[in-house]
Amino acid sequence: MRQLMVYSLIATLALAGCATTPQDGTQTDRSRTVGGAVLGGIIGGILANNTGSRSTGRTAAGVIGGAVVGGAIGNSMDKKEEKIRQISADRDAKGMEVERMREDLLRVSVSSEASFAFDRAEIKPEFKPTLDKVASVLRDDPNVRITIIGFTDNIGSEDYNQRLSERRAQATADYLISRGVGASQILTKGLGESEPRASNATEEGRAQNRRVEIYLQQT
Numbered sequence: 001m002r003q004l005m006v007y008s009l010i011a012t013l014a015l016a017g018c019a020t021t022p023q024d025g026t027q028t029d030r031s032r033t034v035g036g037a038v039l040g041g042i043i044g045g046i047l048a049n050n051t052g053s054r055s056t057g058r059t060a061a062g063v064i065g066g067a068v069v070g071g072a073i074g075n076s077m078d079k080k081e082e083k084i085r086q087i088s089a090d091r092d093a094k095g096m097e098v099e100r101m102r103e104d105l106l107r108v109s110v111s112s113e114a115s116f117a118f119d120r121a122e123i124k125p126e127f128k129p130t131l132d133k134v135a136s137v138l139r140d141d142p143n144v145r146i147t148i149i150g151f152t153d154n155i156g157s158e159d160y161n162q163r164l165s166e167r168r169a170q171a172t173a174d175y176l177i178s179r180g181v182g183a184s185q186i187l188t189k190g191l192g193e194s195e196p197r198a199s200n201a202t203e204e205g206r207a208q209n210r211r212v213e214i215y216l217q218q219t
Helices: 002-016 028-050 056-088 125-138 158-178 203-209
Strands: 096-102 105-111 144-151 186-190 211-218
Touching: 056 096, 056 105, 056 125, 056 211, 125 158, 144 158, 158 186, 158 211
Parallel strands: 144 186
Antiparallel strands: 096 105, 105 211, 144 211
């Protein structure tokens, strides 16, 4: 185990020099990439040890190999996050929020006011250019898994809201697919009114609850 931790540290320090630095000069991307390297290195070492081999060389290879994979995942997601944050900053992308959930997972939330008309599941024409830009980030990477989840407020029956949330999630998926994103990469789900972000007692709260969330997971 002591050797495992040493190899993990070596792999992490080696990959730290390869991490990217964002344009504003902060160390956010570097720390995330190194974090992925640490996790990947430890996992790689555990896998190497579990093979039953007593070879120090094989254990080291497992640690460094795991670190390379973990660092690559973190670095790839860093780049996607930067691009999508740039998209969300556009004036036409109002109602779009981006949040890094963990090293390999990014959440993009879009208010239904920005993307759908009331009680409809057709994407608004004015929101399509934003989705075009999102598609351009995703379509060239077959290793990103996309989960699209629709949500509603509590106006109307629970069954109706469930179906509406499903239709909106599928409409978003269909549009991304029409712009070249692989259909096999996308999973859709509707959660209706079951997971509100805010109280449904006010219009402001209901507006927050009507949304589509796009989860991007790097594999």
